[in-house]
Amino acid sequence: MKAPMIKVIKSLLLLTILLVSSCTSLSWNMLDPNFEAQNFPVREVRTVIFKDLLIPQSLGDALISEANLNLESQAGIRLKVIEWNQGDSSWILKSVFKIEAEMKQQLKDRNDYDIAIALTHQTPLGFLMSSTVGWISGYTDDQYRRFIVLREKNPWILEHELWHCFIFSHDHSWNGIMSPVGMRLLPLTPTIPIGGRHITEKQRKEVLRNKWRDFTKPPRDEEGIEKAITQSRIDWSRCIYINH
């Protein structure tokens, strides 16, 4: 079979998986009459954002409001942005780990926030890779689960990273928004969530259990064991890889 035909079949197959899995992850919450009530009270997560100067404020606002719609409707969580800061322009050349360290340094004497998010561009290599074979689109730290770097300004990737701040028993699943893989039908087009935009029922239970967590302390699993002790801080599986 010729290569272009294989590529078309691959794309159609992935699109079918996307549609089927989206329906699957949507259906479970509609069956529970107590679903909405379980989301209350709403937790407002105090959020500091560092935004690259080249990213329009309107795009930053749209990202947050769309992510808030999905977080609030599924688990009663919403980001309350307490501060917009200008991100360092050199972040376009730095790794997500360096950006995380610099965010931490800037916020080290503060205790008035829960989560910090860097909205940055891909590095030149990352841009090339993400347009072809796939690259890191988002990152959440594994020590406190409160520092997020968003390379691709895509609300579902932000939502994926934010759910990592409340789900500790596992990193990814193939069903729902915690699928670790997105795809592009064509280079330079936005990434599509293969698993859909919803967390699974099991993941939602864990999110509701951890909803009021203290972000200044490392997350704990169901047995009360600190996850940061049991896991390597640098966990590449916590990043979303994109393919097309």
Ligand SMILES: [Zn+2]
């Ligand atoms: Zn992830």
